Amino acid sequence: MEPSLHRLRLLRELERRETVTAVAGALDYTVSAVSQQLALLEREAGTPLFERRGRRIGLTDAGVVLAGHAETILSAVEDAGHAMESARAGVGTTLTAGVWASVATRLLPEGIRVLARDHPGIGVRSRELAPEDTTGAVRDGSLDLAFVLDYSSYTMARVPELTRAPIAVESLHVVAPRGWIDADEVALADLASRPWVLAHPRSHFGRAVRLACREAGFEPDIRHEAGEQSTALALITAGLGVTLASDLGLSTTTADVDVLPLSDGLTRTVSIAYRERDARRRPLQAFVDAFTEAALGLGLDTP
The missing domain is CATH 1.10.10.10 (Winged helix-like DNA-binding domain superfamily/Winged helix DNA-binding domain)
Structure with missing residues (x-):
């Protein structure tokens, strides 16, 4: 056989x-x-x-x-x-990375620029997936690596075969229709009576925000479920509710909304996940280094 x-x-x-x-x-x-x-x-x-x-x-x-x-x-x-x-020292290597919308919009272009500057022989292909789907694709070899998230209110389940390299910490901010909230800073509890636009609870983001709201003492009144951040922000612009957005996610906001600091200190850590057995791959480590530098260049906090 x-x-x-x-x-x-x-x-x-x-x-x-x-x-x-x-x-x-x-x-x-x-x-x-x-x-x-x-x-x-x-x-x-x-x-x-x-x-x-x-x-x-x-x-x-x-x-x-x-x-x-x-x-x-x-x-x-x-x-x-x-x-x-x-043996080729990374010459001609192409890495396939799993990304999600806000990473693809801001971090991916900047990281590829840094990687091309320092390691021109390493190419990058990307596939957009939901954050909760990326680790399985890395484990089965469909992806070389993927960006993953851990919220301060809800961490992603660990996959034993994978290692995570944290590269940045994002803050979450309140996004509301222009003029809805007259304050310089907002606590989650202040939004208890407001209508919300939020992702489905099966999504990592949707689950994390719901848990944070419950910790603050209320169940959010979700009027509209929107999986994509850009869709949620469009609904906010139309005056249909409030939501939360990360530093990277704010790249798609418009002038018709207010972005306010969140006093609860809700954050999320962006990491790059790869298989433990691949830890010595030089192109992969070069990727992690390049995107760590890129995240810092975008003004994100370091882990």
Whole structure:
């Protein structure tokens, strides 16, 4: 049996995600293509590798054994690639980074500029994902690294295989329609009677702000749910409520809103997550250094 690396990668992801649909979504394949490749792998193995468990697909004993070998083989292939990358001193290396909207708008261009200045042989590709989806993509190898967030009111769950390098701390600010609030500084409790525009509680940001409001003694009256910061700010401009925005997120504000300091001191830490086994990759460390410098250049606080 000589299975392809491609099919072994699909097997590894199926063990992690347990559904063909989840594997297809993570690796950007169609469900039928994943199913066909897994069926071919099973025929090559000459023994059942999969078994249906309700809506999920489990691995048989033989499937578990092969998945273990797949992990070893794929890790060795990645290690070989990284060794060659180090031997080339980063020449011709391209890193794929997971980003979200405010990072892509401000930090990404500045970080790439610094990286190109100091390490012109390192290229960057980016993929925009929701902050809560980035760590899984790094773990499965779809991304080399990703930007992640920890709010002072709510930290993101840790993934054991990943390391985080904090690069900046952002403050959160109150954003309100022009003239709504006559004050130089606002506490969350002052917004208890105001209508809110906020992301869904399944989002990391939406959950963090709700928890902070509850800590301040109230449940926010959310009139409009908006996942994108730019959408939320447009609704604020139209006079439909208040929201919070980070330092990076303020880049999309307009002159028709007021931005006020938040006395509660709510912050979020921006980190770069990568796999522990990649910690010695010189291009990756160069990326972290460049974006740390870029964040400082944008006026963000250091961790």
